Amino acid sequence: MPLADAGSAAPATRAVVSSAAVLDAALTLFATRGYHGTALSQIAEALGIRTPSLYNHMRSKQALLETIVSRTLDDVLADFHAAVRDVPDPAERLRRATRVYALRHATHRREALVVNRDATSLPEPELSRIRERRREHEQAIRAIIADGTRRGVFSVGDPALASFAILEMSVSIARWFREDGARTAEQVADEFAEFALRIVRHRP
Numbered sequence: 445m446p447l448a449d450a451g452s453a454a455p456a457t458r459a460v461v462s463s464a465a466v467l468d469a470a471l472t473l474f475a476t477r478g479y480h481g482t483a484l485s486q487i488a489e490a491l492g493i494r495t496p497s498l499y500n501h502m503r504s505k506q507a508l509l510e511t512i513v514s515r516t517l518d519d520v521l522a523d524f525h526a527a528v529r530d531v532p533d534p535a536e537r538l539r540r541a542t543r544v545y546a547l548r549h550a551t552h553r554r555e556a557l558v559v560n561r562d563a564t565s566l567p568e569p570e571l572s573r574i575r576e577r578r579r580e581h582e583q584a585i586r587a588i589i590a591d592g593t594r595r596g597v598f599s600v601g602d603p604a605l606a607s608f609a610i611l612e613m614s615v616s617i618a619r620w621f622r623e624d625g626a627r628t629a630e631q632v633a634d635e636f637a638e639f640a641l642r643i644v645r646h647r648p
Contacts, residue, residue, distance in 0.1 A: 461491050461492075461493055461497075461501065462501065463501040463502065465491060465501075466487065466491065466498060466501040466502055466508070467502075467508060467511060467512065469487050469490045469491050470482070470487050470505070470508040470509075470512070471512055471554050471555065471558065472490070472554060473486055473487060473490065474508075474509065474512070474554075474557075474558045474562060475553070475554035475555075475557045475558050478561065478562065479505075479509055479558070479561075479562035479565050480562075480565065482505070484498055484505055487505075487508075506566070506567070509558070509562060509563075509565065509566060510566060510570055512555065512558055512559070513558070513559050513562075513563045513566065513574055514574070514577075516552070516555040516556075516558075516559050517559065517574065517577040517578060517581075518577075519548070519552075520545065520548060520581055521577065521580065521581055523544045523545070523548060524541055524544065524545070524581060524584060526544075527540040527541055527543070527544040528540055528541050528588070533597075534588050534589075534591045534592030534595060534597060534598065535592060535597055535598075535641060535646050535648075537588045538585070538588045538589065538592065538610075538640055538641065538644065539637045539638075539640065539641060540637070541584075541585055541588060542585075542610055542614065542636055542637045542639075542640035543633045543634060543636065543637035544633070545611070545614045546614040546617055546632060546633040546636035546637065547629055547630065547632075547633035549614055549615060549616075549617040549618045549621070550617050550618070550621045550629035550632055550633060551629050552618075553617075553618040553621065556615065556617075556618035557618050557619070560615055560618070581611075582607055582608070582611060585607040585610060585611060586603045586604050586606075586607040587603075589603040589606050589607055589644055590603040592644060592646075593644075596647070597646060597647050597648075598644040598645060598646060598647070599644070599645040599647060600643070600644045600645055606643050606644050609643050610639075610640045610643055613636065613639065614636055617632060617636070
């Protein structure tokens with residue numbers, strides 16, 4: 445068997461990455477360090493590649509944040525519409541809408557932390573578009589509460605204030621929920637759905 449050339453070296457093993465892997469690494473680092481606290485070199489290090497190689501899979505750090513925020517808000521709205529579709533009773537609509545929102549904050553904590561902390565780092569016009577998407581969700585929740593109030597099944601003076609309370613309490617889940625905690629994500633979501641009905645003073 446011929447001996448290998450003593451001067452030759454085995455080719456270095458290169459990390460194989462994808463655009464999805466870059467986005468996932470950025471998401472983890474943004475969630476733990478913050479968008480401004482994360483350097484592209486740290487994303488590259490997490491993936492085991494050199495920083496210039498990132499540009500094979502992304503345009504910029506800002507583009508990564510835009511993608512994370514946009515996809516998350518699209519998913520939130522899709523969850524909402526799927527949960528309330530063809531549900532005539534406002535109490536059941538509010539219960540389902542709150543449950544799915546709370547569940548998302550328990551099961552997609554990284555996305556929730558990044559969106560709620562770092563979305564304002566986006567420049568215009570992207571920032572205004574993102575704010576409009578968030579407003580769309582809040583107004584949809586508010587409309588459910590207003591409908592229930594008109595029908596006499598809710599007794600709340602200000603549907604806007606009630607919707608903010610319901611959304612903000614759900615947002616907080618991402619900050620404290622732990623998979624190894626006393627309650628599962630589903631149990632927390634169920635309880636928060638009941639809390640929402642108490643906020644609007646549901647009258648069965």
